[in-house]
Amino acid sequence: MIWNEHYETLPREYLEELQLRRLRQLLNNVYARVEFYRKKMDEAGILPDDIKSLADISKLPFTYKQDMRDNYPFGLFAVPQEQVVRLHASSGTTGKPTVVGYTRRDIETWTELMARTFSAAGVGAGDILQNAYGYGLFTGGLGAHYGAEKIGASVIPISGGNSKKQLMLMKDFGSTAFSCTPSYALSLYEAALDEGIDPKKDLKLKVGIFGAEPWTNAMRQDIEEKWGIAACDIYGLSEIIGPGVAYECVEARNGMHVNEDHFIVETINPETGEVVPNGEVGELVFTTITKEAIPLIRYRTRDVTSLIVEPCKCGRSFVRMNKVTGRSDDMLIIRGVNVYPSQVEGILVQRPELSPYYLLVVDRDGTMDTLEVQVELAEGQFMDRIRRLQDLSRGIEKDIKDIIGVTCKVRIVEHKTIARSEGKAKRVQDNRKI
Amino acid sequence: MKLQQISVFIENQSGRLHEVTKLLGENSINIRALSLADTSDFGILRLIVNTPEKAYDLLKTNEFTVGRTEVLAVVVSDQPGGLAAILGCLDENSINV
Numbered sequence: 001m002i003w004n005e006h007y008e009t010l011p012r013e014y015l016e017e018l019q020l021r022r023l024r025q026l027l028n029n030v031y032a033r034v035e036f037y038r039k040k041m042d043e044a045g046i047l048p049d050d051i052k053s054l055a056d057i058s059k060l061p062f063t064y065k066q067d068m069r070d071n072y073p074f075g076l077f078a079v080p081q082e083q084v085v086r087l088h089a090s091s092g093t094t095g096k097p098t099v100v101g102y103t104r105r106d107i108e109t110w111t112e113l114m115a116r117t118f119s120a121a122g123v124g125a126g127d128i129l130q131n132a133y134g135y136g137l138f139t140g141g142l143g144a145h146y147g148a149e150k151i152g153a154s155v156i157p158i159s160g161g162n163s164k165k166q167l168m169l170m171k172d173f174g175s176t177a178f179s180c181t182p183s184y185a186l187s188l189y190e191a192a193l194d195e196g197i198d199p200k201k202d203l204k205l206k207v208g209i210f211g212a213e214p215w216t217n218a219m220r221q222d223i224e225e226k227w228g229i230a231a232c233d234i235y236g237l238s239e240i241i242g243p244g245v246a247y248e249c250v251e252a253r254n255g256m257h258v259n260e261d262h263f264i265v266e267t268i269n270p271e272t273g274e275v276v277p278n279g280e281v282g283e284l285v286f287t288t289i290t291k292e293a294i295p296l297i298r299y300r301t302r303d304v305t306s307l308i309v310e311p312c313k314c315g316r317s318f319v320r321m322n323k324v325t326g327r328s329d330d331m332l333i334i335r336g337v338n339v340y341p342s343q344v345e346g347i348l349v350q351r352p353e354l355s356p357y358y359l360l361v362v363d364r365d366g367t368m369d370t371l372e373v374q375v376e377l378a379e380g381q382f383m384d385r386i387r388r389l390q391d392l393s394r395g396i397e398k399d400i401k402d403i404i405g406v407t408c409k410v411r412i413v414e415h416k417t418i419a420r421s422e423g424k425a426k427r428v429q430d431n432r433k434i
Numbered sequence: 435m436k437l438q439q440i441s442v443f444i445e446n447q448s449g450r451l452h453e454v455t456k457l458l459g460e461n462s463i464n465i466r467a468l469s470l471a472d473t474s475d476f477g478i479l480r481l482i483v484n485t486p487e488k489a490y491d492l493l494k495t496n497e498f499t500v501g502r503t504e505v506l507a508v509v510v511s512d513q514p515g516g517l518a519a520i521l522g523c524l525d526e527n528s529i530n531v
Binding site: 377384385386389390411412413414415416417 | 441443444445471472473475476478480497498499501503
């Protein structure tokens with residue numbers, strides 16, 4: 001079902017007119033209120049009025065995650081604090097999180113976008129939605145929650161983890177839909193088998209809304225077959241608004257519709273910054289044209305994929321984005337947690353016993369991502385006590401868990417076993433088939 | 435008698451111990467005593483050899499992670515109670531082994 005027929009099927013010419021109007025409004029607003037943008041635009045020699053067509057957007061400078069870090073915590077906010085009703089944060093690269101704020105209207109927008117998402121997945125009043133995205137600073141849980149309530153579904157705010165309880169409620173309450181990361185959907189299936197539950201016979205699930213980490217169509221097929229459900233993809237990032245930036249319709253399940261009445265999407269060449277033609281692979285760049293608290297202009301997501309401009313059979317006029325196929329930086333997503341090698345490096349360099357050579361080995365054991373950190377002992381720092389070496393690796397494991405939020409295994413390896421490279425060091429070996 | 439003990443950090447993978455001993459053997463270094471402490475990931479090989487300086491340099495140039503410590507060597511008489519006599523002496527002087 002289409003939640004907002006008017007906007008979701010708006011003919012392209014009207015949609016583009018709306019985008020341009022909103023973009024110009026946004027530029028005037030941030031130029032007047034946010035010093036960071038005013039400076040940046042002045043440096044680029046561009047004024048809000050210079051943007052006369054949608055194509056002119058390419059004249060505007062990019063915004064980077066680093067800019068959010070430099071202006072931590074509230075430097076990029078475009079409204080006074082009394083208008084901010086919610087704060088969320090995602091993991092950052094240096095221990096400090098990336099902070100996002102919402103005005104009351106931003107929350108309403110977000111709720112609307114998630115209402116569209118659930119409707120498109122075939123969820124509505126009468127459905128029981130088990131929301132297994134994490135609640136808290138992470139945008140996933142609350143974002144999905146508000147949207148599902150809006151469409152009139154009965155929401156179970158169970159949050160992530162605790163598989164036994166998830167399964168008990170799924171069975172006893174008769175949940176008809178659930179939302180979580182795709183990898184958790186697979187591990188929950190295994191837990192169901194352990195509990196003697198046959199999802200197809202014992203549960204009433206018909207659809208799942210999965211996102212917050214990259215997954216393939218092969219994984220979709222696997223999830224659909226195992227659970228006996230339709231699996232819809234959802235895309236979002238907290239900087240832009242959270243989940244609900246783009247969503248898949250259950251009819252086609254072939255690319256995610258970008259909510260273009262609220263965001264302008266571009267794909268660019270990450271090296272040159274030039275816009276690539278639609279359909280070609282590039283880095284996704286978003287401009288939030290309705291956001292009040294923390295509007296972002298040409299935000300570099302570092303997610304790499306392509307756009308689909310051909311109309312979808314569901315009737316929505318929004319452009320679709322394919323599944324994210326990679327990153328234009330070195331960020332890894334491990335069990336839903338964003339991990340940058342530089343974060344791990346920051347922890348390792350604090351220990352003089354270790355060399356600067358390390359390698360992150362990511363793999364998938366069954367349905368769970370695993371991370372192994374291999375690091376060499378520093379020269380001349382040899383210790384001949386097993387206990388000290390074990391304390392060292394356990395200490396690092398604990399720091400990585402506490403600071404980055406991901407469980408890993410640290411393996412201390414022999415001197416010079418990690419490949420030296422001439423140019424850019426290879427810090428990651430990702431063995432996952434995704 | 436004070437002696438140099440050579441310790442080698444080795445990852446727990448097949449053939450690694452052989453590589454160390456082969457290298458020493460090829461360079462006519464004789465192993466007098468050896469002990470090995472290990473975990474599932476790595477081990478520490480402790481060696482007493484006839485030419486510790488040479489062994490240390492050799493292992494180092496062959497890129498092994500190697501360390502040196504001074505140890506005390508004691509001749510234990512090969513008869514019942516031989517070790518106990520020595521340990522008793524240390525114990526009386528509150529020296530922990």
